[in-house]
Amino acid sequence: MASIGAVALSEGIRFLYSQATELLRRLRARREGRIVEGEILVDGRDALDGSIGLVRIDYARAAEQSEAIRDLSRSLGEYAEGIESVDPTNTAMVQSAHALRQLLETVYGRRITLRGESRERSGATVDVEITSGQVDGYVAAVRAKRVGNADVNARVRVDTVNSGAEAVGLEVDDLG
Numbered sequence: 001m002a003s004i005g006a007v008a009l010s011e012g013i014r015f016l017y018s019q020a021t022e023l024l025r026r027l028r029a030r031r032e033g034r035i036v037e038g039e040i041l042v043d044g045r046d047a048l049d050g051s052i053g054l055v056r057i058d059y060a061r062a063a064e065q066s067e068a069i070r071d072l073s074r075s076l077g078e079y080a081e082g083i084e085s086v087d088p089t090n091t092a093m094v095q096s097a098h099a100l101r102q103l104l105e106t107v108y109g110r111r112i113t114l115r116g117e118s119r120e121r122s123g124a125t126v127d128v129e130i131t132s133g134q135v136d137g138y139v140a141a142v143r144a145k146r147v148g149n150a151d152v153n154a155r156v157r158v159d160t161v162n163s164g165a166e167a168v169g170l171e172v173d174d175l176g
Contacts, residue, residue, distance in 0.1 A: 004116035008047075009097070010079070010086040012114035015047035016100045017080030020073040023057065023107065027066055030059060047114060050121030055108040062107045072100040129155040132167075140168040 004012070019042065026036045042052040062069070075096045078084040088094065101112050113122045128141040141154035154170040161167045 004088070004114055006086050006088055008114060008116040009088050009094075011047040013076050013086060013093075013097050014080045015044045015114075016097055016104065016112075017073055017076050019044075019104055020069050020100055023062055023104070024066065024070060024073070026057065027059070027062055042108065042110070044112070044122065048122045049113045049115045049117060049119075050123050052108065052110045052112065052122050055110055058107050058109060065103050065107070069100065069103050072096050072103070076100065129157070131157045132159070134158070134160045134162065135165045135167045136162050138166045138168075140171050142169070143171045145173045 029036045039054040039056050042055055044052060076093070079086050079093060086093070101114075105112050111120055111122055113119045130139060130141045132139065135158050139156065139158070141156050142152060152170060156167050156169045158167045
């Protein structure tokens with residue numbers, strides 16, 4: 001993170017801080033009995049390399065890590081609010097931002113990459129490889145009704161596909 005520059009890092013910290021704040025609000029709402037379920041749209045177009053899109057929050061993990069998320073969020077608050085200047089050489093700030101990102105990635109189940117980082121783009125990655133000597137029926141590395149914001153790598157390696165059988169790398173109804 002420290003290598004991306006102050007402007008990109010500022011945007012990234014604001015994004016991470018806002019996501020942590022919203023997540024903590026959702027956790028409080030759940031504790032108070034106001035059910036908060038379903039997918040949420042995570043929009044980081046100004047801060048991210050790639051997009052995250054719709055995510056289903058892992059509330060169990062979020063609850064387990066809520067104190068760490070709260071502490072890291074607090075440590076970044078003055079930078080996110082513009083009270084303090086973001087300095088990429090500030091090791092403690094960069095480490096806090098990185099740790100908060102890792103927690104959010106775990107809770108969202110998506111990679112979060114800040115604009116300008118040398119890292120895989122934000123989003124989900126599905127990487128599947130099937131190796132078989134023989135296929136007698138149907139085999140697919142990935143079969144999905146809908147693939148949204150995800151990098152999909154599907155490989156099928158088969159020696160023999162018998163008559164009437166089918167080997168498919170990727171079968172998707174909707175590449176939304």
